[in-house]
Amino acid sequence: MLPQVTPAAPGVRTRPARRGPQRGQARAAALYLLPTSVILLGLLAYPLYQLVVISFYDYGQPQASGAAPLVFLGFDNYVTLLGDPQFWDVLAATVVFAAVCVVGSLLVGTALAVLASRANPLPRMLLFLAALGAWATPAMAGSYVWLFMFDQDFGIVNEVLGLAGHSWTFERFSAFGLVAAEIVWCSFPFVMVTMYAGIKAIAPEVLEAAALDGASATRTATSVILPILRPLLMIATIQSIIWDFKVFTQIYVMTGGGGVAGQNLVLNVFAYQKAFAGEQYGLGAAIGVVMTVLLLSITGLYVRAQRRTS
Amino acid sequence: MLKRAIAAAAIVATAVACAPPQADTTDEGADRSSGELKVWLFQEASNGPKEDVVDQAIAEFEAAHDDVKVNVEYLPVDGRASRFNGAFNDPDSAPDVAEFGNTDLAGYVASNGFADLSGDLDQWPDAADLVPEVLDTAKIDGRTYGVPWFTGTRALYYRTDVFTELGLEPPATLAELTTTARAIRAAKPDMYGIAVGGKYLFALLPYVWANGGDIAERDGDAWSATIDTPEARAGLAQYAELLRPDICPPAQCAQLTGSQTVAAFAGGKAAMAIGGDFNRAAVDAGAVKDDYAVVPLPGTEPGSIAPAFAGGNLLGVFGSSERRTLGWEFVTLLGGKEYQRKMYDAMGTMPTFADVQDEIAIDDPFLAPFIETVQAGTRFVPATPAWTRIDAQAVLPTAVQQVATGRQDVDTATSAAAAEMDAAFAGS
Incomplete structure (x- = not known):
């Protein structure tokens, strides 16, 4: 999925002459794409279609098991959802929380990638081992390990800081901060590995040329290295936005399903509480549709902005 | 042409599948008296003693019924909602008999999950000794859907x-x-x-x-x-x-x-x-x-x-079961006086029969305050x-x-x- 950076040669229009072979090529391409599109349609398009359909119905457990008739609601689930002040509160919290996590993992990941590209082999290997360890830890296990570290009575953090009895998950911002730190910890390795590969791929001649032209280190970083890394940075950012916007496990585990009086709910956990725990599958599906639309538009806007500036 | 065909196919597909799926509950099913009887019970923190009691009941049941095999699966309490809802949506994956919490009953009944056992209960002489307030937790709109297996106060x-x-x-x-x-x-x-x-x-x-x-x-x-x-x-x-x-x-x-x-x-x-x-x-x-x-x-x-609060678990027969009579017989065995007493001995759970309660209260002073609380009157959630x-x-x-x-x-x-x-x- 690496972006194609070779620009298309403008003004070359050989279409009429190559019509025959091109049609053959299109057929071949369609054949090659067929298996993928069947799988994508089956596993992605159909569930998404069902999600949208369910969001238009009053669809709870009695309806699913055939004990109650289906009632078509039209946009009622969406009206209920958008009229719920808690939804807007949770949406705002999710956006801010995801933004903090994205910025955090990009900063930490990029900084450590730069560090790794300049470090000696042994410390670099240790750094990579530590990062890959964090990356390989399942979200559930990672969340519990962090909870143990920050446990109010037995946690090592309170022991070292001398804060025995301090609860890190009681205050809203403290709880969000703790979860954000865990998410940055488990998602920076992806950014770091990606950026490290990008930095290593920059030809030494380019940097040499910049140095010969008398560019300062800052100038080299902003005018040479960053533009070359931009496509990779874009992938890392979009991936992080999607991951962090959809975060579920860490919030669910570390704040006990959404924190004191639901203060730490994010959209995905909110949808889960409504749809599965509360058995309002129609309303839960509406939340899912809203989330999908939001993520698609954020990603779309970001990709367009990137295209324009590059 | 291809585009038009795709569009037509899309419209047909939309028309065919334009409503969310619903389980088919029209099939009344048979009432077989042999084969496999599937049972779901909850997994307790230390499940060994419970399994021993249940295994005894199974051995007794299988000895009394030819060609019947009882298979028990122990479910974690936390994940019960998805298992039960899945069983209501797909009767083929449903058990015949299940243990469930009395606070879940109203939801299960709204999904047509469990069989109405009111008639069977009337025929069962031991049912008269069930503590009335505990039996009430097994009722929705006057119909009984389970036998209280044990109660918790x-x-x-x-x-x-x-x-x-x-x-x-x-x-x-x-x-x-x-x-x-x-x-x-x-x-x-x-x-x-x-x-x-x-x-x-x-x-x-x-x-x-x-x-x-x-x-x-x-x-x-x-x-x-x-x-x-x-x-x-x-x-x-x-x-x-x-x-x-x-x-x-x-x-x-x-x-x-x-x-x-x-x-x-x-x-x-x-x-x-x-x-x-x-x-x-x-x-x-x-x-x-x-x-x-x-x-x-x-x-x-x-x-x-x-x-x-009158907490407790019930034993019921799934509405979709093809072995309803057999299931009810197993419920009266495992939920009956003898095995409730065995469950108390093994797990310390409080029986739901008044006479069994009185019997154990004599030798177990620990239970006295709980029985006193039950007798002072218990309440339930909506x-x-x-x-x-x-x-x-x-x-x-x-x-x-x-x-x-x-x-x-x-x-x-x-x-x-x-x-x-x-x-x-x-x-x-």
Whole structure:
């Protein structure tokens, strides 16, 4: 999925002459794409279609098991959802929380990638081992390990800081901060590995040329290295936005399903509480549709902005 | 051309599948008397003794029935909703007999999940000895859907050594409980006066009931929230009063569940706790095993007992079962007097037959306060499918937490809770 950076040669229009072979090529391409599109349609398009359909119905457990008739609601689930002040509160919290996590993992990941590209082999290997360890830890296990570290009575953090009895998950911002730190910890390795590969791929001649032209280190970083890394940075950012916007496990585990009086709910956990725990599958599906639309538009806007500036 | 064909196919597909899937429940099915009888039971914290009792029942059942094989699967309690809902949606993957919690019954019945056993129960002579209030928890709209297998009641655990050392008596009223708890924490700052939790609904309910309130009331088919009445508010306020820095600090206690408060008591971190007869093993395994006693949770007046929540598990036959008669026979065996007594011996669970209760109370003084509580009258949560949603969305724990953290006063928090409950009752 690496972006194609070779620009298309403008003004070359050989279409009429190559019509025959091109049609053959299109057929071949369609054949090659067929298996993928069947799988994508089956596993992605159909569930998404069902999600949208369910969001238009009053669809709870009695309806699913055939004990109650289906009632078509039209946009009622969406009206209920958008009229719920808690939804807007949770949406705002999710956006801010995801933004903090994205910025955090990009900063930490990029900084450590730069560090790794300049470090000696042994410390670099240790750094990579530590990062890959964090990356390989399942979200559930990672969340519990962090909870143990920050446990109010037995946690090592309170022991070292001398804060025995301090609860890190009681205050809203403290709880969000703790979860954000865990998410940055488990998602920076992806950014770091990606950026490290990008930095290593920059030809030494380019940097040499910049140095010969008398560019300062800052100038080299902003005018040479960053533009070359931009496509990779874009992938890392979009991936992080999607991951962090959809975060579920860490919030669910570390704040006990959404924190004191639901203060730490994010959209995905909110949808889960409504749809599965509360058995309002129609309303839960509406939340899912809203989330999908939001993520698609954020990603779309970001990709367009990137295209324009590059 | 291709585009047009695709568009046409899309329209046809939309027309064919334009509604969400529903399970087909028209199939009445056969009533076979041989083959495999599938049973779902809950996985307990230490499941060995339960399995031994169940295995005995299976051996007896299989010996009495030719060509019958009983297969038991133990489900984790936490993941039960997805398993049961899956079984209601796909009868092919459903068991014939299942154990389930009585608070889940209304939701299951709304999904046509369990068979109506009222007629079978009338034919069963032992049914007359079931404690009526416990049997009520197996009924929806006058129909019975299960046999109560065991019941669970909560009472007040307290530390005898701490009370002796500080010269205290077990509290005689709920108000006295608050002052006693405060006095203990003042004398022993490392200890919670009483371990209570913001998420411990079944400790909150007796407070509401003892103060003369209730969380909801039924009028015909309609339910409405009553958590915002003065009596219910007084009860919730009295409970939230315990979640204070001078008794059980909110930073530690606002997130606690029932079993976590019992764990705190068992670990010696609390001088009192509201625990069930089923928590005995957990407390006996803890640091305080020789230094505790149990009394009924007091009411508002000296000598009264706060009405307790009638928890417990039922054994029922799935509506989609093809072995209904066989399933019922297995339910009467495993849920019958002999095996309830064996379950008590193995797991300490309280039987649901009055005569079996009396029989075990004679040799087991530990159970006396719990049986006293049951006999003083128990209450139950609203028997409506909306309860599943109210419970899942933690409406009442949220109200307690809002008050305990000082973000909302009792009136605001209970009004918000009442509005959410009414929305759930109205199904919107």
